[in-house]
Structure formats: C-alpha cells, structure tokens
Amino acid sequence: MNRYIIIFIALISVFVSCDEKPSFIDFTYPDGNTKALVLSYDDGTIQDIELAQLFDKNDLVGTFNLNSMYLGVTRGWPQQNGDTIYQRYVPKDSLLIIYKNHEIAAHGALHKNFTGISSDDVLEEINTDLKILKSLTNREIISMAYPFGSTNDSVAKLIVSTGIKNGRTVDDTYAFDVPKNYMMWHPTCHDSKVLDFLNPYLELNEQHLSVFYVWGHSWEFGNEDRWNNMVRFCERIGKSKDIWSVGHGQLTNYLLAINNVQVEEQKITNPSDNSPIWIQLSSGIKKLNPGESISLIQ
Numbered sequence: 001m002n003r004y005i006i007i008f009i010a011l012i013s014v015f016v017s018c019d020e021k022p023s024f025i026d027f028t029y030p031d032g033n034t035k036a037l038v039l040s041y042d043d044g045t046i047q048d049i050e051l052a053q054l055f056d057k058n059d060l061v062g063t064f065n066l067n068s069m070y071l072g073v074t075r076g077w078p079q080q081n082g083d084t085i086y087q088r089y090v091p092k093d094s095l096l097i098i099y100k101n102h103e104i105a106a107h108g109a110l111h112k113n114f115t116g117i118s119s120d121d122v123l124e125e126i127n128t129d130l131k132i133l134k135s136l137t138n139r140e141i142i143s144m145a146y147p148f149g150s151t152n153d154s155v156a157k158l159i160v161s162t163g164i165k166n167g168r169t170v171d172d173t174y175a176f177d178v179p180k181n182y183m184m185w186h187p188t189c190h191d192s193k194v195l196d197f198l199n200p201y202l203e204l205n206e207q208h209l210s211v212f213y214v215w216g217h218s219w220e221f222g223n224e225d226r227w228n229n230m231v232r233f234c235e236r237i238g239k240s241k242d243i244w245s246v247g248h249g250q251l252t253n254y255l256l257a258i259n260n261v262q263v264e265e266q267k268i269t270n271p272s273d274n275s276p277i278w279i280q281l282s283s284g285i286k287k288l289n290p291g292e293s294i295s296l297i298q
C-alpha cells in the first residue's frame with residue numbers, strides 16, 4: 001500500500017514540475033516594466049541647472065549632452081536674421097553637482113556640424129569631449145547627441161570606434177518604438193510637442209518594449225508657456241510608476257544586455273559576464289541574474 005502511495009506522489013510531482021515550466025513571452029525592462037522615458041538635453045547651458053532640478057523634484061532622470069570646450073564660457077551664436085544669441089555654459093567644476101542624478105553625455109567639443117567636416121575632425125570633436133568629460137566627472141561617457149542633429153551612416157560608424165554606444169538625431173518619429181540602430185537613434189519628439197504624446201504614452205498598454213524619447217534645449221525655456229508645459233509634463237509622468245525614467249546610456253546598456261541573452265527552445269540563459277535582465281514568462285516576471293538560466297515548457 002505504501003508503495004502505491006509513493007508512486008502516486010511521484011506521478012503528481014512529475015505533473016506539478018511540468019506545470020512549473022513556464023513559456024517565454026518577452027523581455028521587459030527592470031521590474032517588469034515595458035515603458036521607458038528618456039529626456040535628452042543639448043548644449044550644457046546654465047539653464048540646465050533649473051531643468052535638472054525640475055527632473056530631481058519629480059524623480060526623473062535626464063541625459064545632458066555637453067560641448068566640453070564651451071564649459072564655463074559665454075559665447076555668441078550669430079543667427080540667420082542678423083541677431084546674436086549669447087549662451088552661458090555650465091561651469092566645469094560643478095558638473096557633478098548639477099548633473100548628480102543625471103547622465104552626462106557628449107555633443108561635440110565645439111558643436112561642429114559632423115557632416116561638414118573631415119573624419120579626423122569628427123573624431124577630434126568626440127575624443128576631446130570624452131577626455132574632458134571623463135576627467136571632470138570620473139564617469140564613463142557612452143552617449144551622444146549629434147550637433148545640429150546632423151549625421152549619416154559613415155559619421156555614425158566612425159563614432160562607434162570611440163566607444164560611444166548611441167547617437168541621437170533630431171528627426172522626430174512621433175512614435176515610441178525602440179530603434180534597431182542605436183547610433184541613429186531618432187527621438188519621439190521635441191519637448192515643444194511633449195504634451196501631445198503624454199496621454200497616449202500613459203495609456204499605452206503593450207507587451208513589447210517601448211520608449212518615449214524627448215529632446216530639447218533648456219535655453220528654450222525662456223518662453224514661460226513652454227516652461228510651464230514642461231513642468232506639467234514632468235509632474236504627471238513622474239507620478240507614473242510603470243515607466244522607467246532612465247539615462248540614454250543606461251537604456252542602451254540594458255538593450256545590449258538583452259541582445260546577449262541566449263534564447264533557445266527549452267531554455268533561456270543569461271551569460272555570466274552579462275548584466276541582470278528581466279523577462280515576462282507565462283508564470284510572471286522573472287529577473288535573470290548573470291550566469292542564471294531557466295527551463296521553458298517545450
């Protein structure tokens with residue numbers, strides 16, 4: 001009799017363990033989120049101070065693309081209509097204070113147009129940024145925004161050789177898709193249109209990964225209406241608990257880590273030299289640490 005009970009229990013446990021094997025649905029961002037927000041701001045002028053404080057107040061992370069050779073100076077930019085706009089840039093010795101909770105990224109040392117200069121000059125623009133920004137912050141710099149948004153395939157390829165992992169253009173997509181080519185990263189929209197896309201993104205309910213990518217310049221917020229709209233945007237999206245507010249570099253690193261994961265029919269393996277990643281299984285959200293694998297239902 002005891003023997004039958006043991007066999008019965010063994011059979012039950014086989015069924016249970018089969019049931020426990022989940023199926024793979026999709027990758028997610030950390031903690032099971034599928035939505036992300038990137039706020040990418042160019043030039044590093046002193047109006048960044050107030051913008052970074054607005055982000056801090058709302059638990060949002062910004063990515064600030066700086067022109068390293070202009071740090072601490074004031075310079076005039078001649079305009080097409082004959083006017084000159086004077087810009088004051090953030091001081092060198094305060095980067096880690098102003099951008100304490102935010103990503104610091106490159107934007108070309110002297111803000112030259114990358115499609116109008118030689119390959120050597122493009123490399124010089126980026127390598128100077130990397131050298132100066134690294135030495136001032138002791139941080140790894142892996143993101144950039146193209147000055148004037150100007151780029152092409154050969155410029156993008158050239159910049160990869162410097163260790164930069166993403167490059168942002170100004171070609172708005174008005175969509176929330178994660179791009180395939182991280183060096184030709186087209187944003188969702190300029191911040192002047194940000195409220196048009198707020199509700200559609202808050203209401204978006206999709207299983208696959210998306211990103212709301214906003215770009216702009218803090219010096220444009222001299223216009224009070226524009227600033228008030230940004231405050232409204234940050235206050236509303238900052239309250240959203242299912243959107244990952246993240247620096248462009250951290251997002252890129254996470255996506256690259258997903259690309260390293262081995263997905264087989266019966267097993268998912270996160271390589272031991274990779275970062276933790278999160279996946280949606282039929283049984284729920286699972287964090288897969290480096291070196292960990294999970295068996296899937298056949």
Ligand SMILES: [Zn+2]
Nearest residue numbers: 042043147148
């Ligand atoms: Zn710029």
